[in-house]
Amino acid sequence: xxxxxxxxxxxxxxxxxxxxxxxxxxxxxxxxxxxxxxxxxxxxxxxxxxxxxxxxxxxxxxxxxxxxxxxxxxxxxxxxxxxxxxxxxxxxxxxxxxxxxxxxxxxxxxxxxxxxxxxxxxxxxxxxxxxxxxxxxxxxxxxxxxxxxxxxxxxxxxxxxxxxxxxxxxxxxxxxxxxxxxxxxxxxxxxxxxxxxxxxxxxxxxxxxxxxxxxxxxxxxxxxxxxxxxxxxxxx
Numbered sequence: 001x002x003x004x005x006x007x008x009x010x011x012x013x014x015x016x017x018x019x020x021x022x023x024x025x026x027x028x029x030x031x032x033x034x035x036x037x038x039x040x041x042x043x044x045x046x047x048x049x050x051x052x053x054x055x056x057x058x059x060x061x062x063x064x065x066x067x068x069x070x071x072x073x074x075x076x077x078x079x080x081x082x083x084x085x086x087x088x089x090x091x092x093x094x095x096x097x098x099x100x101x102x103x104x105x106x107x108x109x110x111x112x113x114x115x116x117x118x119x120x121x122x123x124x125x126x127x128x129x130x131x132x133x134x135x136x137x138x139x140x141x142x143x144x145x146x147x148x149x150x151x152x153x154x155x156x157x158x159x160x161x162x163x164x165x166x167x168x169x170x171x172x173x174x175x176x177x178x179x180x181x182x183x184x185x186x187x188x189x190x191x192x193x194x195x196x197x198x199x200x201x202x203x204x205x206x207x208x209x210x211x212x213x214x215x216x217x218x219x220x221x222x223x224x225x226x227x228x229x230x231x232x233x234x235x236x
Contacts, residue, residue: 002041005029008049011115012057013096016077028052062116063095064229066211067221069111075102086111090221100124101208104187109134109205110213113221119232123209128235129182133207134189135168136177140198145175148196155191163192174201209235 009020009029023029024038030050031042042049049056069075073086077098086099090113100112100120114120123130138145149165164180179189193200206213210231216222224232 002043005031005036005040005042005049006038008042008044009051009056010096012044014051014056023051062114062119063093063097064112064114064116064119064224065090065093065097065221066213066216066224067111067113068213068216068218069103069108070218071106071108074105075099075111087113089219093221093223101184103205104190107203107205108218109203110208110211111205112208112211123232126183130184130209131207132181132184132205134179134181135202135204135206136179136189136193136200137202138175138177138193138198138200139173140193141196142170142173142175142198145196145198146177149177149179149192149198152192152195155185155188155195158185160185160188163189 005024006017006020009015009023010017014020015023020029021038024036024040027035028051029036030048031040032048036042044056044058067086067090069086069089073084073089075086077085077087079085083105086103087097090097093113095115097113097115098120100114100123103109103111112123122128146165146167150162152160153162154160161182166178168176168178170176181188189203190200204213211224211228
């Protein structure tokens with residue numbers, strides 16, 4: 001199937017789509033021996049595509065993996081402030097993958113990466129109501145904290161579904177909560193905690209749909225199992 005050349009070049013892991021567009025503008029891409037222009041299409045199987053005289057490698061097959069993102073990493077493919085990115089931690093997976101959803105700089109835990117746009121869109125679409133489970137360590141007004149969090153129905157005037165909250169344990173002036181949400185709006189749990197007079201010390205995503213973080217070490221990644229993929233495809 002013919003697709004735009006910048007997409008094929010990016011899918012092959014050679015560079016970003018934006019960089020591929022610049023290669024096309026500079027006339028550095030040939031299709032069947034002829035210079036290609038921005039907007040041209042080709043079939044990666046039927047056509048011979050060269051970049052700077054080198055044959056474009058075949059695009060990798062679908063890749064699905066989970067990362068245990070540490071704190072201090074942004075969930076972007078690149079960062080204008082040169083901060084470390086979660087994408088750098090999975091760069092050795094052998095394919096150009098992108099994060100499904102995000103975790104903010106100070107949050108950690110399960111982050112799914114893939115090059116399968118259809119699955120990513122299904123996971124993120126509100127109609128699928130993908131559950132996301134977090135372990136949250138908080139301080140502040142601990143008495144009644146669970147009830148206050150569960151009572152929140154809007155953030156900055158935007159309606160949200162009620163969260164499911166359970167206190168796992170309490171240690172001194174800290175409480176350890178299990179919080180389950182569906183929407184995953186920007187910094188949702190942190191904003192909820194602010195409304196509930198709580199300070200977040202640690203926020204870790206431990207589950208997304210049927211995927212469990214388990215004992216995956218911080219900063220490490222693993223491929224999804226066949227069983228996990230089959231279940232995700234069935235549900236999404």
